[in-house]
Amino acid sequence: xxxxxxxxxxxxxxxxxxxxxxxxxxxxxxxxxxxxxxxxxxxxxxxxxxxxxxxxxxxxxxxxxxxxxxxxxxxxxxxxxxxxxxxxxxxxxxxxxxxxxxxxxxxxxxxxxxxxxxxxxxxxxxxxxxxxxxxxxxxxxxxxxxxxxxxxxxxxxxxxxxxxxxxxxxxxxxxxxxxxxxxxxxxxxxxxxxxxxxxxxxxxxxxxxxxxxxxxxxxxxxxxxxxxxxxxxxxxxxxxxxxxxxxxxx
Numbered sequence: 502x503x504x505x506x507x508x509x510x511x512x513x514x515x516x517x518x519x520x521x522x523x524x525x526x527x528x529x530x531x532x533x534x535x536x537x538x539x540x541x542x543x544x545x546x547x548x549x550x551x552x553x554x555x556x557x558x559x560x561x562x563x564x565x566x567x568x569x570x571x572x573x574x575x576x577x578x579x580x581x582x583x584x585x586x587x588x589x590x591x592x593x594x595x596x597x598x599x600x601x602x603x604x605x606x607x608x609x610x611x612x613x614x615x616x617x618x619x620x621x622x623x624x625x626x627x628x629x630x631x632x633x634x635x636x637x638x639x640x641x642x643x644x645x646x647x648x649x650x651x652x653x654x655x656x657x658x659x660x661x662x663x664x665x666x667x668x669x670x671x672x673x674x675x676x677x678x679x680x681x682x683x684x685x686x687x688x689x690x691x692x693x694x695x696x697x698x699x700x701x702x703x704x705x706x707x708x709x710x711x712x713x714x715x716x717x718x719x720x721x722x723x724x725x726x727x728x729x730x731x732x733x734x735x736x737x738x739x740x741x742x743x744x745x746x747x748x749x750x751x
Contacts, residue, residue, distance in 0.1 A: 514726035516719045520693025522552045525604050525613065528697045528725065532602075532704060533591040547600040547704050548593040554583055555605045555616075555648065558655075562647035565654070580655055595620065595656075596664055602700045607644045613692040614641065615699045616648060618675070620665045625649055625677045628709070630686040630695045638679060649674040687715040694722050 512518045529549040536542045557580055565572045579588065586594035601618040615628040625648065629641050653673055656662055686695050695713060698721055702709045
């Protein structure tokens with residue numbers, strides 16, 4: 502992110518402009534930094550992942566399905582490192598947290614949603630702000646399918662279930678619930694900022710039903726753009742690098 506990248510900030514600050522992976526990833530990095538900076542948030546044992554995680558899981562799940570008996574598990578090393586808190590900026594190991602917040606992009610819907618993976622009871626909640634009956638919900642469930650089925654296989658590789666057991670034992674895949682009693686977005690482009698703010702509310706223990714509403718989206722966008730611009734300006738003037746600029750070898 503550069504201070505003089507006016508297009509980047511315009512996209513972030515303007516409703517209902519679509520947000521891209523670069524916006525979502527930086528916002529979720531900001532949320533991880535926020536958790537680290539406030540002890541009361543760190544005590545909640547929650548962290549976020551970036552867009553690469555879901556994309557990689559989907560890709561690996563597709564390969565696994567085609568040849569499960571000969572699947573090369575070494576090809577998942579980057580995913581396992583992410584789960585251990587390595588190669589994700591300001592990340593935490595899944596052994597140390599109870600809640601994972603994962604942004605998920607549905608390409609065929611041009612839509613963002615938030616996945617809340619609870620490791621205490623191994624459930625998935627999907628915060629989808631454009632719920633519809635029929636094809637839309639089917640595509641959303643299909644998009645989350647890889648996470649619900651491949652993450653348990655990755656967890657077994659790390660022996661994660663020994664520390665965070667499933668109840669009842671052996672439950673597979675991870676049960677998925679699409680959250681119903683949440684606000685809806687009022688246009689086709691604010692799903693990205695809804696996803697960011699839903700994650701922030703869950704991190705802080707706020708009720709999304711009262712905080713994440715369409716009328717506040719423009720304010721949220723402008724505030725986030727101003728905050729990140731100010732952060733980039735301070736970095737430039739102070740001539741320092743933060744850890745999101747460190748090369749990450751996925």
